[in-house]
Amino acid sequence: MNDSLLTYLPLMAKAAGTSIWLSWLGLLLGIVVGAGIALLRRSQIVPLRWLALIYTEFWRSIPILIVMFFAYYGAPLLLGFDLSPFTAATLALALHASASMAEIIRAALASVGRGQWEAAQAAGMSGWQVMRYVAAPQALRVALPPSIGVFITTLKESSLASVIGYIELTKTGLLVRDATGGGLAPLLALGAFYFLLNYAISLAGLAAERRFHVGRRQDLVGAMT
Amino acid sequence: MTTPILEFDNVVKRFGARTVLNGISLSVVPGEIVCFIGPSGTGKSTLLRCVNGLETIQGGEIRFDGEPVRGGHRSITAVRKRVGMIFQHFNLYPHLTALQNVMLAPMIVHKEQREIVEKRARGLFERVRLSHRIDAYPAELSGGEQQRVAIARALCAEPRLLAFDEPTSALDPETVGEVLAVMRDLAAEGRTMLVVTHEIRFAADVGTRMVFMDEGKIVEDGDPRQMVAAASSERARQFLGRVNH
Numbered sequence: 001m002n003d004s005l006l007t008y009l010p011l012m013a014k015a016a017g018t019s020i021w022l023s024w025l026g027l028l029l030g031i032v033v034g035a036g037i038a039l040l041r042r043s044q045i046v047p048l049r050w051l052a053l054i055y056t057e058f059w060r061s062i063p064i065l066i067v068m069f070f071a072y073y074g075a076p077l078l079l080g081f082d083l084s085p086f087t088a089a090t091l092a093l094a095l096h097a098s099a100s101m102a103e104i105i106r107a108a109l110a111s112v113g114r115g116q117w118e119a120a121q122a123a124g125m126s127g128w129q130v131m132r133y134v135a136a137p138q139a140l141r142v143a144l145p146p147s148i149g150v151f152i153t154t155l156k157e158s159s160l161a162s163v164i165g166y167i168e169l170t171k172t173g174l175l176v177r178d179a180t181g182g183g184l185a186p187l188l189a190l191g192a193f194y195f196l197l198n199y200a201i202s203l204a205g206l207a208a209e210r211r212f213h214v215g216r217r218q219d220l221v222g223a224m225t
Numbered sequence: 226m227t228t229p230i231l232e233f234d235n236v237v238k239r240f241g242a243r244t245v246l247n248g249i250s251l252s253v254v255p256g257e258i259v260c261f262i263g264p265s266g267t268g269k270s271t272l273l274r275c276v277n278g279l280e281t282i283q284g285g286e287i288r289f290d291g292e293p294v295r296g297g298h299r300s301i302t303a304v305r306k307r308v309g310m311i312f313q314h315f316n317l318y319p320h321l322t323a324l325q326n327v328m329l330a331p332m333i334v335h336k337e338q339r340e341i342v343e344k345r346a347r348g349l350f351e352r353v354r355l356s357h358r359i360d361a362y363p364a365e366l367s368g369g370e371q372q373r374v375a376i377a378r379a380l381c382a383e384p385r386l387l388a389f390d391e392p393t394s395a396l397d398p399e400t401v402g403e404v405l406a407v408m409r410d411l412a413a414e415g416r417t418m419l420v421v422t423h424e425i426r427f428a429a430d431v432g433t434r435m436v437f438m439d440e441g442k443i444v445e446d447g448d449p450r451q452m453v454a455a456a457s458s459e460r461a462r463q464f465l466g467r468v469n470h
Binding site for chain 2: 113115116118119120121122123124125126129133134137138141
């Protein structure tokens, strides 16, 4: 590693923070929207279920780069105003994450046994209370591990924002490479940054799983009854 | 004549084309312990689940405390607050401790104060002889213990009627006794109970009334001891003869 790259490492570390922020925001929006879509998938009203299904299938079938291009270059033409690279990237990441999260949350809610809903209903709980106190806490444990996967995917996908000119980790790495006269070292550093970030997310995820007792035997009991 | 707490008036329940309850009429007064017996798949559990609207009915009417029970309707909550249900598979909330399981509904449905609910809950754990297991999670409890927690959970909401849906069917023979013992205590207190069970001896000992069902109909309804000794219908005699020997 040459000296000039070392001097740029703090810049890359700062850019790593930007990438984390971008993907975290995308994930957060994705969870909120995804939860809504998952609830629609469970709706009594058939057209709403269809709408939610089409939404999910649509966004997970379109490459994220195309969504980014569409948001970035399409917004001025279709909406009449510009979207910043940051907004366009966040939007694309959130749409993509929401499709994945919708599926994860739907499956997690489906894993809560019918007996659980019945016991809570029989006790007089409202639909909201059943969700809040009985179903959601159990679904959370099921949803947590795959959600960590979505976070990691989103972080990796956020590198695509470099293509529409948003200066996050990848773009910074490429600029550093130009400034240091090319070579593989900046790319290696870039890869190392992504690896460390994602590995940290994995570890945090495992810690969270322990905190919420994911995989403890009691979860199997809940799934059975 | 006491006014009935629960009335079934020509109730019909269908699952698709299959008729599960075919014109059930029944009236239960406070203090009665009605045991429902009969072959599997004859609608005993379904009948119980209609009481608190877990199933909606297609014909007839069910009244609880004189008020019509309508599954899926907002008013069903009022009935559910007064009916405690115990399930075959316990259905304890696996993410909550035994104590939290018992306290949840009184706090969030009945909006009672935590201190009052906790005091009552601790008393109930004593009654079901599980004070030492109060902080255990359901997965750490045996089947018999889980079912006793489930009974405490139902009792903590101070229901007017207890509905037991095959409470011992998922238990091994050794732990059946501990659950039945708790149920005997409740019966001795004069609680109103509906019990769907295959425990004929329990039904004969503890029940004040036995209802024999077959193919969605009530075939016979009478005194448990008399029915076990000499049922008047051929079908009930057949069934009771088979389980007795």
